[in-house]
Amino acid sequence: MSKPFDLFLYLVTDSRLAGRRGLPDVVRSAIEGGVTCVQLREKSLGRAAYVALACVLREICQARDVPLIINDDIEVARRAHADGIHLGQSDASVAEARAALGPEAIIGLSIESLQQARAAAPLDVDYIAASPIFATSTKKDTAEPLGLIGLREIRKVTDKPLVAIGGINLDNARAILEAGADGLAVVSALVAAPDPYRVARRFCSLRLNSA
DSSP states (O other): OOOOOOOSEEEEOOHHHHGGGOHHHHHHHHHHHTOOEEEEOOTTSOHHHHHHHHHHHHHHHHHTTOOEEEESOHHHHHHTTOSEEEEOTTSSOHHHHHHHHOTTSEEEEEEOSHHHHHHHTTSOOSEEEEOOSSOOSSOSSOOSOOHHHHHHHHHHHOOSOEEEESSOOTTTHHHHHHTTOSEEEESHHHHTOSOHHHHHHHHHHHHHHHO
């Protein structure tokens, strides 16, 4: 069983949006503002550079007891001693990831439809991520947006922790939570923000207000 984790404010990286500040500084600032989970998703990096960056972020995350999840690459997750991995529908199987990373690893799975949400029910995953909720420019190979109606339907068919991703910002975050999401996966709204700390604090205030 994986260790306890909090998915409420889930930062997904994109170093292209970090600019001169560099991704480690952005991640550090966002965590200080309240980010509860970080996924390293850097498709353009080679294996060695990916591992090196993962190790840097692991130290930042561990200092605040925030889990670091690696996108897609089991070997990077293993070599960087990350807390877990996030898989897409066409990536390695959940069984392969669990066998490689062990029972304590956090394993997430992307789903893009009601059918995929149902299919995930018997799988040994710790959470599912519904994608995309709204149209987004940070990931090109996505299905049609699910919208709030689609998110509500997915919520009805799964008991697993549910993260919403795709076009999420401070203007629509409350509606996403009200539609049944347990967590908000955010890319550009945090990574491209002039002040990630301040934006993270504002996202976290939605949790306090909904308590």
